[in-house]
Amino acid sequence: MKNIVTGILIISAIVIVFRTQDDVKHDNKTHINYWFVAGKKDDIPYSALQFNKSQDSIYVECTPIPWNEHEKKLLTSILSESPPDVVMLVSTVPKWAARRALVNLDAALVDPDFDSTQFYETLWEEMHYDGSVYAVPCYTASYAFFYNKDIFKEAGLDPEKPPKTWEELKEYSKKITLKNKGKLSRIGYIPNYGNLETSFVMALELGAEFKNSAGKKVNLTDTKVIKAFNEELELFNGNSVEEVNAFMGSFGYGSQHGFISGKIGMMILDNTFIDQIKLYNPELNYGVAEIPAFEGTGTKSSTGSWWYAIPRGAKNKKAAWEFIKYCVRNDVQLEESLSMEQSLFPANVKTASSQEFLKEHFAMGIFDKQMQNTKSKVIFPLIHDVFWREFSMARERILYKKQTPYDALKQAEKTIQSNLDRAIEYDNYVQSKLPFENFK
Template identity: 50%
Template sequence: MKRTLTFAGLFLALAAPVAFFVWDAMSPAAPADGKIHLRYWTITGMKDVIPYYAESFGKAQDRIVVETTPIPWQEHEKKILTAIVSGNPADVINQVTPVPKWASRMALQPLDAYIARDRFDTTVFFPSLWDEMRWHGHIYAIPVYSGSYGLFFNKRLFREAGLDPERPPETWDDVRAMNERLTRRDEQGRIVRMGFIPNYGNVQTFMLMAWQKGARFLDESGTRVNFADSAAQAALDWVEDFYKRYPVDDVAAFMGGLGFADQHGFIAGKVAMMVLDSSFPDQIKAYRPDLEYGVAMVPHFEGSPSASVAGSWWLAIPRGAKEPEAAWEFIKHATGKEAQLREVEMQEESMFPANRWAAADPRFMRNQEREVFVQMMDFAHSPSVVPMAHDVFWREMFGAQERVIHGLQTPVVALRQAERVVQSSLDEALAYDRYVQRELADKQ
């Protein structure tokens, strides 16, 4: 019997657990002022913050009224999907999860026609961010904000160890050598300070190393993964060698004493070097404003370029949006240079504009730290390495590193195991995507 595909069917797996949101997707009453009322759903955290660009767009013209609805992080994705199933989504959404995850489920409208018609300049965005917006040759979203990474180093600890506080490490060999001089143990032989820990922080060092070595985890067709190549192995070899010098139990005991806020390893002065993101200076300012530190380019292997990672917050028009033309005008405004710069100035937390002309402007580039973060964007890779198996990829790569660190597997065996699991997940996702495309073709 032939299976019938409906929009509700497409979203069943994602939206079924959240049917209790349907009541909130009811259409509002028609506006009496004769203007277009644009519904914008934005993710919020601890505070309900209305983006500056939502307010400034309303002031820049008088045809469109932006009705911004902040939605808690935990509810945002479910609410959007439920609204699309109900046939009454917002006109514009902002998200951070991989665009292909949404586009492959027909959740977003392609933007190619708008881009071509308005000669919208896509070169203003950092290339790594723009590449994330594409699925099956079409553009489904526009990047609005991102983050960048750099090597944070504690100048006081450098000085105490006899190192030049104005000369951070340039290569991973430098990191290894400096770590030897910065690490301290107490009388009982317990580690009380470390120069560097490759698996501590919110970015996996070995992934940066693998990219530097030229690793390509997904082939050009997007259908086959390849983890156990020489580049990825070389990265995990470095991590494995590190833990031969510093027993994993000793490092684990030390890391057990680290925490968050003022107990964070770098802020507390217990870890001298860390690869951290462009918002981390906010935490330093909040918990240790007197910390003497610097930010440098992420170290690299001799003869290889540096590498960073930069995901994107993006804006898109959901399928079924009632005001797509107004939504596109809003997106163009929000991603423009001036709107992005003003947003950065208005927000309490550090934000990194996706528009590279905004990032290069003196109003943003006002200190050495930001200069480094902007430079690192030239070496950025997307965290959506395998978009259709995004969560599984990162879970398995983290697991592979842990098995190597604990001596349970060699790098090549650990990577091959991760490869098998991720390939299986990718195959399932691609099979469903092919089913969707066939059903769509039958209905046209």
């Protein structure tokens, strides 16, 4: 890693490139390069098209980059002093800011036309690194509790009364679960099926912090975290993990998804799953509610963010900032959200709570409410991937009863702490060798 920093310093010292303030082409417009991570489609983003139509001084040139190559391409462009002016990414902001790959936006935030309170608080917090802002959130995914109303009726449950507590969920799950010749044929709830970890949600609801106030000491053995894992184990309702996993082997994608196919009655899913239901089982009779909580605690969720940033060495910072401001405006986010084939959830609170957005689906109000009770999954920004790798491995050892929750979490805590210490040491080294680039 030190070689990367050394490389940046050598290039900065040797290569002197004289540039004009703005890259003005023959049409007298400032042309800015916008890189965005693309999926199967490489369509020009709606916001870029509309921005180009909305004014005549800046023109956005769009370049899609594949997810599996975006990190290499962007870092290479920065090292070669030919970065884009704007990027839209989805990985953790501190990971990029710590590498000095992004421009510090603190000076841009004094802009009277920009209001950071327009974003969900959790998403705005994710844009920070070491007390400064390096990106602006644009989209996210909001999680809520999905349940099959027809299965509820068949199990003798009120389809208009989803479980509000984890204890109620356990009882509902028992009534929904069916076995045929001793093997599961339907199940109420599976804690380890889906993208949002039940144990993590439970820990958040119980008030677990996972670290000390300075963010330098790992605390996975917090009693609240241990309680969350014990509570998750109880949600299997006496079925072994092996038995449940064997049943999950019959699940697939699309119409074979566990919830869409009616093999599982309740799940925590994100707002984009609505599109999957429309596509693969439009007749599915389902409801969406707040994620269950413990008695005396409020519901909690977790998510991450797509975000805009200005890479280090960008030629047209001011023009890039104008484009970013435009993209996260309430009216633009609303128009873009409604035009998407897959419904990403807007980071702008006004957009998500507007009548135009809410009427798109009966559950949007629930997703908005969950976003207001959301905590970030970014616990240790410098070692985000390490944390979640070790958390997941500890969870597996607990679920398979290889270790007690305390022993599994203690083992994970030790590994995470070791990695965190090294990451902090390296970050201090980088800070001593390479300053941040500020917006100006």
